[in-house]
Amino acid sequence: MYTAKTHTTGGREDGASPNSDGRLGVELSLPDAARIGANPEQLFAPDCSACHESAIGLAVRRRKITLPVDLAIDAEVDLHLAEGDYLLSARLNIRLPAIKREVAQTLKDEAHQNCPHSQATRGSLDIAIDLV
Numbered sequence: 001m002y003t004a005k006t007h008t009t010g011g012r013e014d015g016a017s018p019n020s021d022g023r024l025g026v027e028l029s030l031p032d033a034a035r036i037g038a039n040p041e042q043l044f045a046p047d048c049s050a051c052h053e054s055a056i057g058l059a060v061r062r063r064k065i066t067l068p069v070d071l072a073i074d075a076e077v078d079l080h081l082a083e084g085d086y087l088l089s090a091r092l093n094i095r096l097p098a099i100k101r102e103v104a105q106t107l108k109d110e111a112h113q114n115c116p117h118s119q120a121t122r123g124s125l126d127i128a129i130d131l132v
Helices: 040-062 101-114 116-121
Strands: 016-018 025-027 072-082 085-095 126-131
Touching: 040 072, 040 085, 040 101, 040 116, 101 116, 101 126
Parallel strands: 085 126
Antiparallel strands: 016 025, 072 085
């Protein structure tokens, strides 16, 4: 369906990662660095939440219910250092207003099963997904 392409140089400390169609050019830097730029965790957070929100949309359409216009997902991605290894964890806080709690729970669970990013990280990323 689609292939995203980037060319990254310099890594997280002082890198750049433009994509092939020119729509996105990211300057990279360490958290709290003087250099302006994003770090990989800041890029991963919208990646997780946007993909998950699309998966919720698919679950909603399958049930022929109306997607709330104020559906929102707040994402937090943590970088950890444990025993010399770097690890990620994430939290997604989902707002599904005007949807009954039981239905929202079902949509959340189905989205987590069907989201391509959830599938790709299953077993390797500690992720908490909650309804708020």
